[in-house]
Amino acid sequence: MPQTAPAHPTTPLPQDAYILGGNRIPFARAGGKYASASNQDMLTAALDGLVARFGLQGERIGEVVAGSVLKHSRDFNLVRECVLGSALSPQTPAYDLQQACATGLEAVIGVSNKIRLGQIESAIAGGTDTISDAPIAVSEGLRHALLNASRAKTVGARLKAFAALRPADVAPATPSTDEPRTGLSMGEHQAITTARWRITREAQDQVAYDSHHNLAAAYEAGFFDDLVTPFKGLTRDQNLRADTSLERLGTLKPVFGKSLETPATMTAGNSTPLTDGASAVLLGSREWAQAHDLPVLARVVDGETAAVDYVHGHEGLLMAPVHAVPRLLGRNGLTLDDIDFFEIHEAFASTVLTTLAAWEDDDYCRTELGLDGALGSVDRARLNVHGSSLAAGHPFAATGGRIVATTAKLVAAKAAETGRTARALVSVCAAGGLGVAAIIESADTEGSTK
């Protein structure tokens, strides 16, 4: 049995943490509209858009927590620098957080917990990533030579340090997102998982098709009018193809899993593209929100992070959310049927599909998750209803903020429509066999007590 905390903490926390709103810049394809923008430019723009939307100019926020996966060494205090460059009060503290693609969601959970403990009353969580402005390092050989030369006290010693250089050392070291312990790219890892769960090409293309069409419809309906602020002339996600068709997706050649025995099914169409972008989510206690005349959209109920052994074990690299969710639901006394919206990050279309398949598999759920049987089925009509990363793109650390702000607005609208609490489950898989899940509920109507 997996370890779970008691369903109800014996000591109630001082207060709840609420999502008040969000802002992101449209996501751009790598080398596209943001080719000349840095992580700092993008996160600052996302923060300033948030400040403008909520009138937070000069406001001292309790804490700003964000991060990026591909980061320059000079950006050691990236988030604090962004705060200083934004319209927020320079007295707003900040720190960088990094948990690969789960950075944004982990930041939301982290600041929520501080708010719930009463340590802070307000927070901004988010993330930024750029492929276009990725750091390029020197080779290990050149790095050692430079360091040795800097320590050398004589010209001779300095020359000796450089004499150790070999021609190959002069080539720059480009950043890699391959798994350090396996040398496989994330796509190749997922291709193994995809094959194991026998996920078809058609099913993956359908997920991609739905993502594009759902995201496009949400834009048309004005859903993102208060979630997105244009940046550098880009007004919508650059990767979005509102007119894509299953036929067109079906013509794309597979790019991952070509060396496997089974037919390769993962294409550029049903995998997320490399993307640039940034996002930010505003959170606070109810009192802080009321004092600032801000809307209260949703409550951060709980979060769970899992990790799987994809190195020596047999679990797939991106399967950690499959483990996190049952623990999270169990701790909160919930089942899949209690969830109105599922936001499962589309790292690849097949990631979503293997996740769903695993939860429906009696044997897997018993042996791998320690459950009595299958966790259950996810109602596909409740899944990624306004599109997800396949259409929007996936600037690693920025994805969590995108999903959380969208989800908060979804549950708030659903609750306003039905008059009852609406609940969403968010899950994000990440490199290193990591996965984070969170439960987000519509906020109680004002005046009622929680």
Place this chain on the structure above:
Amino acid sequence: MTDTYTSLVNGGLTGSLAKKLGLPRPSVLRRHTPGAPLVTGPVLVLGGAVGTGDDADAVARTLLGWDLDVRRTAADDTARWGAVVVVLTEATHPDDLSDPVRELGSVLRSLAPGARVVTVSRPALATDAPALAAVRQGVDGILRSVAKELRGGATGNGVVLAGDVTVDATSVHGALRFLLSARSAFVDGQLLTVSSDAGSAPADWERPLAGRVAVVTGAARGIGAAIATTLARDGARVVVVDVPAAGEQLAKVANAVKSTALQLDITTPDAGTRIIDHAVRRHGGLDIVVHNAGITRDKLLANMKPEVWDSVIAVNIASQLRINEQLLASDAFRDAPRIVSLASTSGIAGNRGQSNYAASKAGVVGMVRATGPLLAEVGGTANAVAPGFIETDMTSRIPFATREVARRLNSLQQGGQPVDVAETVAFFASPAAGGINGTTLRVCGQNLVGA
């Protein structure tokens, strides 16, 4: 936008050259800076009989109350007059004009730079005695002519007292103050009608909009951004609105004026309701709505496609009408509310290739005339501002020669700045303008077209 010509003719060497050549020499206009004096020299009040307690005496008393150096005769020939106020409300025959107007003429050569000439008069009506109507209409001719004779950034404008309105009405004071001030820098040759005693003097004339919540549409750039900045300077909390695609600039404006940005297409059916909800929930109310958002899609009518015509009508006038209906139906918009709408001199004079735009902007003139009375019962007003040639990104795209001609074709021989339009909007939005309702005021430097 830079007006290189105006800089050159005001420069040292190039300035002297321009003078010798007899070139037109537009002045650098006096513009508002907080804390600066209302006028730049003594104020001469002409008309009536001194000491009889008539309207001219009352006006002089008002000006004295503002700590101005007020004179009732032009005897001091060393004075560089900051302003001349000519009170003609009690004239009954064109013969009565002779003395005050010739006295005005005697001081026109000794006006300070950026001086003001303001007439105070009553409108000519069909029910007036013919001689009375003649003298009253005559003021119109005097004012418009004198304004064209003024130089050095001086302007001439008039306050017209309709119905029972007296010279002591709040909005007569408000209008006088606005026309004397640097806020009316690019308003020239215009008559502003005060139609009721409504309105109230602000606690602080420097921050007349303190405590008020304003919404400005089309606020991401140009005139809209200047309006947002000016309303904020005057004390208002300003919600800035623009289409989602303009959000990046809009966020910058919101952060500059320390308020909130609302990304919204004003042509959506519930735009008015969403504006009200935002203002009420985030700022506790809604007092001022500035309809500034507008588009141009110029085509000769013979070449105009239906969608080109329709899009301009939809954005420039239909959206305003729909938003106003939602404002009028709302309980949140009932505390001396203000609607200020952007018209255009194109809507007054017409413009080749702009039949769609002119229809929408003339429509605005008609709309505020009919909307004003609907707001009057809660102390509200609806007025319009009609800009002439204003230096913006839009006008900077006009071909050079056409642009040069367009910006010189007015009494001030230059284009106006976005802030000039914004100042007039801020005046209409202010409590002291409560008695001015349903009017359209041109901010055009007395443009020769359609005057």
